[in-house]
Amino acid sequence: MYFDEIQLLRWMKGDKLAVEYIEMICDVAHKWDDLIDKDKEVSDDSINKLFFDVLIKLPRNIFYRKNFDHLNSVLMNAISNWQIATQMEREGGNYETSIAFILRSSYVDLITQAALICGGNQWACQVGKEVRTITHNETYEGYVKNLAIEKNARLTK
Secondary structure, three states: OOOOHHHHHHHOOOOHHHHHHHHHHHHHHHHHHHHHHOOOOOOHHHHHHHHHHHHHHHHHOHHHHHOHHHHHHHHHHHHHHHHHHHHHHHHOOHHHHHHHHHHOOHHHHHHHHHHHHHHOHHHHHHHHHHHHHHHOOOHHHHHHHHHHHHHHHHHOO
């Protein structure tokens, strides 16, 4: 799920560096997921951009640097949650899959936390509600359907 830049600017109270950070982190999260799930082809150019962003652009982003201690902890948690969700999807049954549906999108907490930095707790709660609604618009049923397609793609490669 990629977010509209106008929406991100509103959520980040016009902070363009925060928006750049969010766009970069969402792109990295989606490409990492594609590489692990093997459900979408990731071009060499896309992989090169991914590593350039992670190794060069992200550490130079002023918003991330200024708020590193806060955001990096949230990022570590999002990565752990995504890895746990992937394992639960692959090894578990229906119950584990239902947990993984929400858990795998913990990266959107970075948007909520960036909104908190930009606009305070009340603002973060409003943004969090909006971002979760957008992130999970595929519904659980759609997620399960896409998960089956992804599993099939991984098994046929």
